[in-house]
Amino acid sequence: AQTVTQSQPEMSVQEAETVTLSCTYDTSESDYYLFWYKQPPSRQMILVIRQEAYKQQNATENRFSVNFQKAAKSFSLKISDSQLGDAAMYFCAYRSDGGSNYKLTFGKGTLLTVNP
Amino acid sequence: ETGVTQSPTHLIKTRGQQVTLRCSSQSGHNTVSWYQQALGQGPQFIFQYYREEENGRGNFPPRFSGLQFPNYSSELNVNALELDDSALYLCASSLGAGVLNTEAFFGQGTRLTVV
Numbered sequence: 001a002q003t004v005t006q007s008q009p010e011m012s013v014q015e016a017e018t019v020t021l022s023c024t025y026d027t028s029e030s031d032y033y034l035f036w037y038k039q040p041p042s043r044q045m046i047l048v049i050r051q052e053a054y055k056q057q058n059a060t061e062n063r064f065s066v067n068f069q070k071a072a073k074s075f076s077l078k079i080s081d082s083q084l085g086d087a088a089m090y091f092c093a094y095r096s097d098g099g100s101n102y103k104l105t106f107g108k109g110t111l112l113t114v115n116p
Numbered sequence: 117e118t119g120v121t122q123s124p125t126h127l128i129k130t131r132g133q134q135v136t137l138r139c140s141s142q143s144g145h146n147t148v149s150w151y152q153q154a155l156g157q158g159p160q161f162i163f164q165y166y167r168e169e170e171n172g173r174g175n176f177p178p179r180f181s182g183l184q185f186p187n188y189s190s191e192l193n194v195n196a197l198e199l200d201d202s203a204l205y206l207c208a209s210s211l212g213a214g215v216l217n218t219e220a221f222f223g224q225g226t227r228l229t230v231v
Contacts, residue, residue, distance in 0.1 A: 091159070104159070104161065
């Protein structure tokens, strides 16, 4: 079974600064997807960024980028130019590729605080 | 394009009772997954429905059951509620059970409190 570990229960960053959230995972599969989701106080999970394991290039979405290290099974999220609206719980998630269902395995989350 | 909607938003039940939570999937999506998110934890996969059939189940007892209707909306039923069932229940819809490159869209969840 796959597991996802987020070792930072809480992180804080100053507005306009850069912060990196860590995630490691364990799997015996070679093809899979990794995700970062944001959960603000509204509770709705919002997809921030996605990485396909077969792609060597790290995914980027505007101020959000990942550092995907497949051999190390590491998948960190970098938020540049942090904004007050980035404050939320961030979850790292794993999904098998080619499976018959769309099961996501989540980590326990990192609470990000953005200080003005 | 309508999003994923869940009802009710909050619910309080007594231990031993039964509860039904509802989810309307995003327009065009035929797959619904349910997750349980306990306080301070990440969501845990309960089960998934694809074209009205259960298509994968997590480590949850049989008192957690579900349905998917022809319009792809879904219900989560929990019988004999226990205090540990108190959690946020999230519904996610997507297009296709095993189709690649589809994104799961989440609703805002139902907060269930069992007293």
